[in-house]
Amino acid sequence: xxTEPRLxxxxxxxxxxxxxxxxxxxxxxxxNAIAAEAGITKPILYRHFGDRxxxxxxxxxxxxxxxxxAVRAALHEPLERRDRVEHVLDVxxxxxxxxxxxxRLLTHPEPGDPTGAGNALxxxxxxxxxxxxxxxxxxxxxxxxxxxxxxxWGRSITGMVLAAGDWxxxxxPCPRPRMVQALADLLWGRLSAAADLPPMLAAPEV
Amino acid sequence: xxTEPRLxxxxxxxxxxxxxxxxxxxxxxxxNAIAAEAGITKPILYRHFGDRxxxxxxxxxxxxxxxxxAVRAALHEPLERRDRVEHVLDVxxxxxxxxxxxxRLLTHPEPGDPTGAGNALxxxxxxxxxxxxxxxxxxxxxxxxxxxxxxxWGRSITGMVLAAGDWxxxxxPCPRPRMVQALADLLWGRLSAAADLPPMLAAPEV
DNA sequence: CTGCGCTGTTACCTCCGGTAACATGGCGGC
DNA sequence: GCCGCCATGTTACCGGAGGTAACAGCGCAG
Numbered sequence: 001x002x003t004e005p006r007l008x009x010x011x012x013x014x015x016x017x018x019x020x021x022x023x024x025x026x027x028x029x030x031x032n033a034i035a036a037e038a039g040i041t042k043p044i045l046y047r048h049f050g051d052r053x054x055x056x057x058x059x060x061x062x063x064x065x066x067x068x069x070a071v072r073a074a075l076h077e078p079l080e081r082r083d084r085v086e087h088v089l090d091v092x093x094x095x096x097x098x099x100x101x102x103x104r105l106l107t108h109p110e111p112g113d114p115t116g117a118g119n120a121l122x123x124x125x126x127x128x129x130x131x132x133x134x135x136x137x138x139x140x141x142x143x144x145x146x147x148x149x150x151x152x153w154g155r156s157i158t159g160m161v162l163a164a165g166d167w168x169x170x171x172x173p174c175p176r177p178r179m180v181q182a183l184a185d186l187l188w189g190r191l192s193a194a195a196d197l198p199p200m201l202a203a204p205e206v
Numbered sequence: 207x208x209t210e211p212r213l214x215x216x217x218x219x220x221x222x223x224x225x226x227x228x229x230x231x232x233x234x235x236x237x238n239a240i241a242a243e244a245g246i247t248k249p250i251l252y253r254h255f256g257d258r259x260x261x262x263x264x265x266x267x268x269x270x271x272x273x274x275x276a277v278r279a280a281l282h283e284p285l286e287r288r289d290r291v292e293h294v295l296d297v298x299x300x301x302x303x304x305x306x307x308x309x310r311l312l313t314h315p316e317p318g319d320p321t322g323a324g325n326a327l328x329x330x331x332x333x334x335x336x337x338x339x340x341x342x343x344x345x346x347x348x349x350x351x352x353x354x355x356x357x358x359w360g361r362s363i364t365g366m367v368l369a370a371g372d373w374x375x376x377x378x379p380c381p382r383p384r385m386v387q388a389l390a391d392l393l394w395g396r397l398s399a400a401a402d403l404p405p406m407l408a409a410p411e412v
Numbered sequence: 413c414t415g416c417g418c419t420g421t422t423a424c425c426t427c428c429g430g431t432a433a434c435a436t437g438g439c440g441g442c
Numbered sequence: 443g444c445c446g447c448c449a450t451g452t453t454a455c456c457g458g459a460g461g462t463a464a465c466a467g468c469g470c471a472g
Contacts, residue, residue: 159372163335163364164361189399193395
């Protein structure tokens, strides 16, 4: 967005190398490793990106674009609302499924961020949250509480899908469509619609 | 739980020192700083806790107990289900509101954890998620999909409240009871119940 | 040819988590 | 009394991280 890719071909090459390393070693790959992968040494990386955050930032910006565009498109698909919700969930889960390492880079905030407060959401996810907020505001009539609810829900849904997606990737408890259903059911109030179970007589303690 | 506090008074002192430092400098405080606060040097810390994770783990275990017990109690309060949900949300938000620093330590996983996969949820939160899962399983009739749904929802709700609570603490968009309502409304299917808004004629592009 | 900007290098700094080796002091057993 | 033992504490070090300084080639406009 802010930088024309064509004007900085070296930069692109370095980012490609960083991408490869992170895909192989995870987001905690060292600057040395990235430089080695690019066939150069550290100072060049620092010349191009300032510091590690600069590199990671540039890297995430690249991948964020795709994910964000996909989610945004899904949010405005001309479907019934429930189907649209399922579609968005499916798009997100498919994205993180296809490239887990990149997904981790995008979704898990950088380790030591002394400046920012306790942000549970990485920048990419904050953008998604804002996108959801906007979509709710545009599409759903929530009365006078609309602004507060949509903003709260945007963050909430993002955090919910983040945690659920993480757990799903880790343990693979079910195929993707089922997961989509489970999450959509939660958002659709199935928790409130279900019947009570009778209270247990004796809780089997540990 | 596993260790009697009385048997290890030094350990408790060291944990107190670590607590002070983290309260002052945040969760990224160095081992040197903690040792200095305790009036000793690093190797003693390592003798007592093995490594940094051991220290942080012992520290979190201390504080987790209270939060977990509060949430667990709230989950089994004899109320209507909706009221119970609101009660749990309120208990959690009240807890993180009262001591944000401790809350950050508990809720935000340690920086570089190369061993574990991409856990979005810190240990304390995973315990809460399991508690929610158990409560759903015991209290709500979800048919044959019960196990999958309850486990998914446990994680999802935890992630949702984590992200929402983070954002709420950061920006304070509304008083606590309103936030509780907003979250309970989301869980209660208000997203599905609300009316559609008419599609916008022209989307004001950036 | 000179100066400039970009590419790259080696060698170094600081700080961190973690460890090895050594010193001290109380305390129960012989 | 003396011995060994164990927990306490220390200094000094290692390897690797992020980051920087200083220097070396190279292509190219003037």
